Amino acid sequence: MKKHKWGILAPGKMSAKFTRGIKLLDNAELYAVGSRDLNRAKDFAEEHGFRKYYGSYEELVEDPDLEIVYVASPHSFHKEHTLLCLQHGKHVICEKVFAINSREAEAMIGEAVKQNLFLMEAIWPPFQxxxxxxxxxxxxxxxxxxxxxxxxxxxxxxxxxxxxxxxxxxxxxxxxxxxxxxxxxxxxxxxxxxxxxxxxxxxxxxxxxxxxxxxxxxxxxxxxxxxxxxxxxxxxxxxxxxxxxxxxxxxxxxxxxxxxxxxxxxxxxxxxxPPAMGYHSEAEEVMKCLDEKRTESTVVPLSFSLNxxxxxxxxxxxxxxxxxxxx
Ligand SMILES: NC(=O)c1ccc[n+]([C@@H]2O[C@H](COP(=O)([O-])OP(=O)(O)OC[C@H]3O[C@@H](n4cnc5c(N)ncnc54)[C@H](OP(=O)(O)O)[C@@H]3O)[C@@H](O)[C@H]2O)c1
CATH class of the missing domain: 3.30.360.10 (Dihydrodipicolinate Reductase; domain 2)
Structure with missing residues (x-):
């Protein structure tokens, strides 16, 4: 079984909940955390059992072994942080709301298509x-x-x-x-x-x-x-x-x-x-799509996020x- 290496970008309240979901999945590895503050990254990594931690989002996405990034910064940074991950070759699941407006969302989707990488908005209900x-x-x-x-x-x-x-x-x-x-x-x-x-x-x-x-x-x-x-x-x-x-x-x-x-x-x-408030289902879907060489989910397709x-x-x-x- 392939183990997927997960990274957390912005270890706030929601990242802690999502991490509890990832932990339930045998094919997921808690790999790295990136925060604007090294101590916050270290504390989060130690509390949840991640192997690596970084004091900036740039250093996180430069890690060559990192595969999937969960973006959980405030909404106004979702576009910038998603583009940062995609431009460094990482697959992305980005928290809701995907972007501040449709212009930003279109830029994110365009970049994922260009880079041929997976992108999904973390929309919880359809998985529940x-x-x-x-x-x-x-x-x-x-x-x-x-x-x-x-x-x-x-x-x-x-x-x-x-x-x-x-x-x-x-x-x-x-x-x-x-x-x-x-x-x-x-x-x-x-x-x-x-x-x-x-x-x-x-x-x-x-x-x-x-x-x-x-x-x-x-x-x-x-x-x-x-x-x-x-x-x-x-x-x-x-x-x-x-x-x-x-x-x-x-x-x-x-x-x-x-x-x-x-x-x-x-x-x-x-x-x-469901366990872990059901958040594991979103992480499971990301890895299922990657295993099937798909860059988009059929449960939450990018067209749904755009609508x-x-x-x-x-x-x-x-x-x-x-x-x-x-x-
Ligand atoms: N799906 C759900 O059920 C659900 C539930 C709650 C929230 N969310 C979504 O998750 C995202 C984060 O929400 P949250 O409740 O986790 O927020 P939060 O606790 O405030 O955490 C946000 C994190 O973003 C980082 N950040 C980067 N730039 C920032 C800035 N200028 N100001 C403040 N923080 C900044 C911070 O981490 P560092 O500074 O350490 O890098 C901070 O810990 C939001 O988009 C929200 O809609 C989803």
Whole structure:
């Protein structure tokens, strides 16, 4: 069995969670960590069992034996750091949101194609059992057609103007950080909307902190999405159909739930709790693609990431959300 050598670029909170996922996979080797600070790289490497560590991202990608890099810097650096990895011959899985706007995402995809290297956005839901269950139920036809989807993700983080959630220079705002999940729900279950209306409210830094949008389809269907750092409403979506409703949700602990509520029938509930919050499935997919000599995932193809960022661009435009350094 070929063992793939993994590297972590930007060892923050999410990198620790993703590493716990990689650790579950026999064909993965925790190889190297790169941080802007050598001590942070060393601490992370020692805590999680990586062989090597570097005090800059450049040194990390110059390691000739490193094969796959997980990019988990703040959103506004995803393009720069993904290009850095690809230009040094490394395969990349880059955290969501893939880029600040579709122009950046197109540059990343163009570079991966040019270099003939693997690239995927780390989009969690499509790999998870609750999403597979929900898709199965919808495809079976038992609920009939979808009429409306209501997607939401909100929680109240401490307000810190320097934190990536509120700092505009780091891509701050609820839409790109958490509102992306209801948008993924809409695109997965209903497709690309024909028209979008949206409103937002803003934090003292100028970053968006609450977003509501209506996504309309020409065939009399629509969806609403809501994301916010000002309320604590949870994570999920309600899918309202001709013959019943379905809730597809997860807790902050990532425990997953599908509740099927057919008209005139008892509710049915399906609960899933994969190990390592299910993050190992994304790493598994990267290595499966590489073993099969593929540069793109069929679970999260680059076309999905492009549709996603283009939809996020449209929502931002409708709500008046701009990143002065990028747009
Ligand atoms: N898929 C998911 O479920 C999920 C969940 C949470 C977050 N995420 C994504 O993961 C990414 C990172 O989120 P996080 O919560 O891990 O953030 P975080 O804890 O703040 O970590 C980000 C890391 O980026 C590096 N970095 C590079 N330039 C930076 C700068 N100018 N300012 C601050 N940090 C900088 C830092 O590492 P060094 O300085 O040590 O290099 C820092 O530790 C985001 O894009 C986020 O959307 C995904």
């Amino acid at each position: 059992p609750f999403y597979k269950k929900a898709s199965e139920i919808l495809e079976s036809g038992e609920l009939g057609k979808i009429i409306h989807l209501n997607g939401y993700f909100s929680f109240i983080p401490p307000y810190d103007p320097a934190d990536r959630k509120f700092n505009l220079a780091l891509g701050g705002g609820s839409l790109l950080d958490i509102g992306i999940y209801p948008v993924i729900d809409v695109l997965t279950f209903m497709g690309i909307p024909d028209d979008i209306k949206a409103v937002a409210s803003f934090s003292p830094t100028g970053s968006e902190e609450s977003l509501s949008a209506i996504l309309q389809y020409n065939n009399n269907r629509d969806a609403t999405i809501y994301s916010s750092f000002k309320t604590n409403y949870g994570i999920g979506c309600d899918i309202l159909c001709e013959k019943g409703n379905m809730t597809v949700s997860r807790g902050r602990d990532m425990n997953q739930r599908v509740i099927l509520n057919m008209h005139g029938k008892e509710k049915e509930e399906f609960v899933f709790s 996603l960022i283009k939809t996020l661009d449209r929502i931002r435009k409708a709500a008046g959300i701009f990143f002065p350094e990028k747009d």
